[in-house]
Amino acid sequence: MSLRPLFTILAGILWLSPGVLAQVVFEAESFLEQTETAQRSWHITKAGSVPDIRPDADPAHLEGASGGAYIEALPDTRRNHGEKLIRSENFSDEPGKIAILRYKVEFPEAGRYYVWARAFSTGTEDNGFHIGLNGAWPESGRRWQTVIKNRWHWECKQRTKEVHTGVPMQLFLDIPEPGEHEILISMREDGAELDQFLLTRDREFRPPGYHRPEKPAAAAKVDKPAPSIEKGADGDGSVSISGERKLWHKVTVDFQGPWAHERATPNPFLDYDYRVHFEHLETGKRSSVLGYFAADGEAANSSAESGTVWRAHFSPALPGKWKYEIQMSQARGIALGDPGEKVADLLGGKEKSGTIQIAESDKMVPDLRARGRLEYTGERYLRFAGDGSYFLKAGPDAPETFLAYRDFDGTRANSEKGKLKSWGPHQGDWNVGDPSWKDGKGKGIVGAINYLSEKGLNTLSFLTYNAGGDGDNVWPFIDRDEKFRYDCSKLDQWEIVFSHATARGMHLHFKLQETEMDDNRRGHKESKNMKVPTSLDGGRLGPERKLYLRELVARFGHHLALNWNIGEENTQSTEEVREMGNYLRKVDPYGHPIVIHTFPNQQEKVYPPLLGTDSPLTGASLQNPWNVVHQRTLQWIEASEKAGKQWVVANDEQNPADLGVPPDPGFEGHSETANPKNGKGYDLHDIRRDTLWGNLMAGGAGVEYYFGYKLPENDLYLENFRSREQSWNFCRIAIEIFRSSEVPFWEMKNANALVGNPKNENRKPWCLAKRGENYLVYIPDGFESANLQVEDSGVSFEARIWDPTGKNSEVKKVLQSSDGNEVELPVGWSGTAERVISLRRIRE
Numbered sequence: 001m002s003l004r005p006l007f008t009i010l011a012g013i014l015w016l017s018p019g020v021l022a023q024v025v026f027e028a029e030s031f032l033e034q035t036e037t038a039q040r041s042w043h044i045t046k047a048g049s050v051p052d053i054r055p056d057a058d059p060a061h062l063e064g065a066s067g068g069a070y071i072e073a074l075p076d077t078r079r080n081h082g083e084k085l086i087r088s089e090n091f092s093d094e095p096g097k098i099a100i101l102r103y104k105v106e107f108p109e110a111g112r113y114y115v116w117a118r119a120f121s122t123g124t125e126d127n128g129f130h131i132g133l134n135g136a137w138p139e140s141g142r143r144w145q146t147v148i149k150n151r152w153h154w155e156c157k158q159r160t161k162e163v164h165t166g167v168p169m170q171l172f173l174d175i176p177e178p179g180e181h182e183i184l185i186s187m188r189e190d191g192a193e194l195d196q197f198l199l200t201r202d203r204e205f206r207p208p209g210y211h212r213p214e215k216p217a218a219a220a221k222v223d224k225p226a227p228s229i230e231k232g233a234d235g236d237g238s239v240s241i242s243g244e245r246k247l248w249h250k251v252t253v254d255f256q257g258p259w260a261h262e263r264a265t266p267n268p269f270l271d272y273d274y275r276v277h278f279e280h281l282e283t284g285k286r287s288s289v290l291g292y293f294a295a296d297g298e299a300a301n302s303s304a305e306s307g308t309v310w311r312a313h314f315s316p317a318l319p320g321k322w323k324y325e326i327q328m329s330q331a332r333g334i335a336l337g338d339p340g341e342k343v344a345d346l347l348g349g350k351e352k353s354g355t356i357q358i359a360e361s362d363k364m365v366p367d368l369r370a371r372g373r374l375e376y377t378g379e380r381y382l383r384f385a386g387d388g389s390y391f392l393k394a395g396p397d398a399p400e401t402f403l404a405y406r407d408f409d410g411t412r413a414n415s416e417k418g419k420l421k422s423w424g425p426h427q428g429d430w431n432v433g434d435p436s437w438k439d440g441k442g443k444g445i446v447g448a449i450n451y452l453s454e455k456g457l458n459t460l461s462f463l464t465y466n467a468g469g470d471g472d473n474v475w476p477f478i479d480r481d482e483k484f485r486y487d488c489s490k491l492d493q494w495e496i497v498f499s500h501a502t503a504r505g506m507h508l509h510f511k512l513q514e515t516e517m518d519d520n521r522r523g524h525k526e527s528k529n530m531k532v533p534t535s536l537d538g539g540r541l542g543p544e545r546k547l548y549l550r551e552l553v554a555r556f557g558h559h560l561a562l563n564w565n566i567g568e569e570n571t572q573s574t575e576e577v578r579e580m581g582n583y584l585r586k587v588d589p590y591g592h593p594i595v596i597h598t599f600p601n602q603q604e605k606v607y608p609p610l611l612g613t614d615s616p617l618t619g620a621s622l623q624n625p626w627n628v629v630h631q632r633t634l635q636w637i638e639a640s641e642k643a644g645k646q647w648v649v650a651n652d653e654q655n656p657a658d659l660g661v662p663p664d665p666g667f668e669g670h671s672e673t674a675n676p677k678n679g680k681g682y683d684l685h686d687i688r689r690d691t692l693w694g695n696l697m698a699g700g701a702g703v704e705y706y707f708g709y710k711l712p713e714n715d716l717y718l719e720n721f722r723s724r725e726q727s728w729n730f731c732r733i734a735i736e737i738f739r740s741s742e743v744p745f746w747e748m749k750n751a752n753a754l755v756g757n758p759k760n761e762n763r764k765p766w767c768l769a770k771r772g773e774n775y776l777v778y779i780p781d782g783f784e785s786a787n788l789q790v791e792d793s794g795v796s797f798e799a800r801i802w803d804p805t806g807k808n809s810e811v812k813k814v815l816q817s818s819d820g821n822e823v824e825l826p827v828g829w830s831g832t833a834e835r836v837i838s839l840r841r842i843r844e
Contacts, residue, residue, distance in 0.1 A: 022108045022201050028117075028194040029069045031101040031185075039089045040099045040190050042071045056191075058122045064152045066118065066196050073099055076191030079123040090190045095130030095137035099187040105199075107175045113199040114172045115141065116156045116207055119192065121149055126191030128159060132184035133173045140172050143188065152195060154207040168479060169203055206412045232259040235308030239326065239352055243313075247361045248369045248386060250499065250558055251314045253291075255326055258346060260293055261306035262478050262485050266330060268293035269486050269547060272346075273334045276312040277325045281355075287589050289314050290554035293488065300437045300492035303409055305478075313558040315590075316358045317373065317385065326352035336546045361386075366453060366505025374507065374561035376593045376618040378646055380637060380699050381746050384561075390746045391561070392738055393507055393702035394692070394731035395452060395459035397652050398660070399718040400511065400568065402462035404473040407441040409489040411473065414480055417716060418473035423448050425720035435496050442493065444719075446500055451721055453504035456732030460501055461509035461652070461704050463568065464552060468517040468534030471716055476551065483536065483544045486551050498559055508562040509621075509652075509704065510552065511597070515569035519576065539572050541579035549580070553588045563593040565621055570598050574609045581616030597621035597652060600632075607636060611643035619648035619701070626654040626661075626687055629703075630694035631760055634750055637699050651695040653706040654687070660708035660715070661687050663723040668712040688730045688804065689780055689834070690762050696734060697766035697778045699750050703731070733806045741800065741838035743774040754789045755779075755825075773841050777825060778804075781834040788823045788839070797839040801828050804836055815839065 029044045043051040046069035050060045053074040062068060077083065078090045085091050092098045107113070121127035131141040145159035145166035157166025175181060185194070198207055235256025243251045253276050260268035274291035291312035296304035316322060328346040331339035363369040372386020381390040399421075405411060406420040413420050423444025429451045430436070430443035452460065466474045467481075476494075478487045498508055516522055519539025520532050532538070536545040556562070564584050566577055581594050594617050598606040603622075610617050620640075624632045629651045640647035654660050656676045662684055665672040673681040687705075695703050705727060707714045713723035721728070738745055748768040752758065755765035755777055765786050768776040772791040779786050790797075794817060801811040808829045817823050828835040 022111075023198060023205070024105055024107060024113075025196060025198045026103060026105060027067050027069070027196055028071045028101075028185075029067070031071075031103055033102045034100065035102075036096075036098055036100045036186070040073050040075070040187050042099050042101055042185075042187070042194075043074050044069055044071055046070075058191075061120045061152070061193060065120075070120070070193055070195040071101075072193045073126075073129075073187045073190045076126060078125045078189070079191055080125055083125070085125075091125075092186070092188055093143070095132060095142050095186050095188075096184070097186065101185040103183040103185075104180055105183050106180050107178055107199075109201070110175050110177045111201050112172050112174050113201055114156050114169055114203055114205075115144065116154050116198040116200065117144055117194055118152055118154050118196040118198075118207070119146055119194055120152050121146055121193070123149070123191070125189050126193070128188040129192050129194070130186045130188055131171070131173065132186065133175070134182050135184070137184070137186075138173065140170070140174070144171055154198070154210045173199065204410055204412050206414070209416070210414070229261050229264045229306075231264070232261075232306060232308070234259050237352075239354065241354075241356060245356055246359050246369070247319050248315055248317070248363075248372050248560060249361060251316065251356065251358075253312045253314065253324060253326070254294070254297060255291075255310045255328065255352065256308050257310045257328055258330070259306065259308050262293075262295070262488060263305070266332070267484060269551065270335050270484055270543075271330060271332050272310075273327070273329045274310040274312065275327050276314065277327065278314055278316070279323045279325075280316075280318050281321045281323055283318065285318060287314070287317075289558075289589055290550060290587060292551060292554040293486075294492070295488040299489035300496055303438075303489045305488065312554070315373065315558040315560060319358050319360055321355050321357050323355050324353060333543070335550060336543055363503075366458070368502050368505055368560040372560065373590060374593075375591070376648065379746060380646055380648060381701055382593060382648055383746075391458075391507070391701070392696065392735050393459040393650060393704070394728075394735055395457040395461070395506070395704055396707075396718075396721060396724075397461045397509075397704035398707040398715040400461070400463045400514070400715055401466070401471040401473060402445075402460070403464065403494065404471055405445050407437075407445070408493050410478060410487045411490065413473045414467070415472040418471045419717060420473060421445075421719050423719050425722065426451055429454075435500050437493055437496060442496065445497055448719075448721060449497070449501050449504055449506060452728075453506060455721075455725070455728040456735065457728055458505050458735070459507040459509055459702070459704060461511060463511045463514055465512065465536075465548065466514050466517070468532060469514040470516065476548070481533075484547060491551075491555055495555060498556055502559050502561070506561070508556075508559055509565060510556070510562055511565045511568045512549075512552075513567040513570075515567070515571055515599075518567040518570055519572045521571050539576050541576070541583055545580065546583060549584055550587050553584070557588050557590055557592065563595050563619075564588075566594065566596040566617075568597050569623065570596055570606070571602070574606075577606075577610060578616065585616050593618040593648065595619040595621045595648070595650075597623060600624050600655060603632070603636075608639070611640050611645065611647075613644045615645060617647070619650065621650055621652040623653035623706075624651065624655065626682065627690045627694075627762060629654070629691045629700075630698050630762060630766065633695050633698035633700040634760055637750075648701045649695075649698075650701040650703065651691060652704040654691055656708065658708045658710040660706040660711065661691075661724060661727060663707075663712050664726045667723050670712055674708075674711070684724075684727050684730075685805075687727060692730060692734055693766070693778050693804065693836075694762070696738070697750065697768060697776075698760075699748075699768065702735075705731075729806060730804065733802075733804055737802045737804070737836055737838075738776075741776060743776055743838050743840055744770065745776060748774060748776065755786060775837075775839040777837045777839070779825065779835050779837070782832050784827060784831045786825045788825055790817045790821050790823055793817050793819045793821050796842040797823060798842055799826065800838045801826060802836045802838075803829065804834055808833075814842070 143159040146155040158170040294309040294311035296307035297309035331343040371384040426447035429447030436442040517534040659674040662674040675681040748770045751769035755767045757764040
């Protein structure tokens, strides 16, 4: 082979956005020089010039090659294990011995650069090479490895003795100073085909189109520690208490215990049980709180993977003195409650205990610490344990990928649809004094929460695990497929966001999984044999699922207002849902509500067997066409009451899926109307009438708005909540009407027949009633007159009239029932205006 002539190498510096670390990329065929070619050489393949070197069993792979060219180490005499390995000829585990390429590359800054190569492998023995720097071959550059076959793909893995398939992100070069450096490539296995190299300082960066193949389901059961992690010193056994020691506030108990690492053995997530028992000394009330491994205790800012801090959070429900006692044990699998070996008491029988004095909270609404924990009490509405108020929710259901945020550690896009968010449109909503991490990260997502709170909204929805789903960009693990090892710094950063949301009055809707990976079915398909590697235990309550639920409860269960949603468009079996719900009941000391969301056409199949007193569920998260919300909410309120356990029923997704709730008229040029393929167009006013008020007037718990994938700022890509500002205003007005109506809506039931609508139809009046005492009536536009049937004649009512669009001010009147026991309802501001009327009986 003749050497390629010298030329200026194609090398670029790629700045993705402010704060993203430096990268360089170059074509493999653009080498300056090749040496050590006696046994093998790198040959260039391009259109019209395919090397004729024998043996070479595979054809050219020009399709998809960058720049229409690539290099291959030839001849290729060993393609699989059955063919003879000849060291220093067709294989070299020692770098710098066979077929060395040299490249001159300009680096913009010093530091550690992770090495990605784009390669094509056709067999098990043509998938590796070595990389060097400035004449040296560091250990971190040896044995680049891939196991993906028969397509061009990116990979950054190093083969090790312990992990033959390669350890991700363990292949790197340390560049000592900015400027030009010589990069070296040498053959490890003949037949290797290389297209491009990309070196990046960002450990979390993934090249465009990168996709790691999913493991077989069985492989997910194996916990694989990283090799050769040097153990650090254990903690000194001290205990520290942090946080405001006040009612409903987060109080944190840190224990300086055994040193651990996210990848070490024993596994700090599986093989330790850290928990803190609390007892209120005056009443004897007890609570046992699960703890977790917190690395160095500052992981949100340090990105630490190791440390000696074991942490538990407690949100006390009573003021006064509480005693705490720490328990910590170690055994293989002990976190799952079934240790595989003798349990070791890490406290050595010594009691680690103390007392904390809890004062009253000093917070003000909307801060949830002024209201207490949101609880299910067997009624249609959730109630705050502190001030006793009832909760009606309104806020966004989209984006489901709320947590796919580039400022979170270890967060990356694993599919083309999974673009990460910057939350740039809300960067300016961040306020001085608000939280951030790592010298200013997090301002965009914190600003988004500020915006929602300032609009009067009170709920936030997000997936915590979607690997293999639509976005494929959110998981709590150190890597997408490492289901037994959790990312301490990422989860600490999530906690900063959730804590800020609590302070801003936001309910947290944890959607625990989505339909593509909640079990061994894809979406709503009924295939019994399909394997879905990213599903936790294939849908069953196994070790992956147990640990996932335990970690979420331990880290985030102290928040005051949240629900656990079994899954978005869930297709698990009844048994699987019950198992999962019952396990949540077991490990969650606060008893947060548990709901389920499923496809509209599967509600009749999914919900009925989950009703009743023996069900762990407390409610339904409904998905329905936007114009049947009233009827479906009523259906499941009444069915659950009949079954003996009243559900809290919210409407959390509006079909059609491609449209949902439209943006404001004119936003990004969008017209006023959402136009489905088959059906009449609708707009945000229709959503207000039939979705928002449809749920509330059925006795529902409120709404979350879904934004369809054909609309601007949709369920995967939304970063600007201002796209629906008018709809948020309508939501705020509706909640304010309920709060200020002075009628006990929580004691009232739907009674549409009292306003002439016995069939519960849309675009006719709806009514909530505590008969003989209180009524709340919604009258859509188009009705000049409407009457309310009451219990008695000659009864006076204080009436208040509101405009649900917010254009007109409240009007007060006194109304009296006629001899026919009817009250003629006032028209309001014009003869046919949409209006809401509350009536409160006047007693002498």
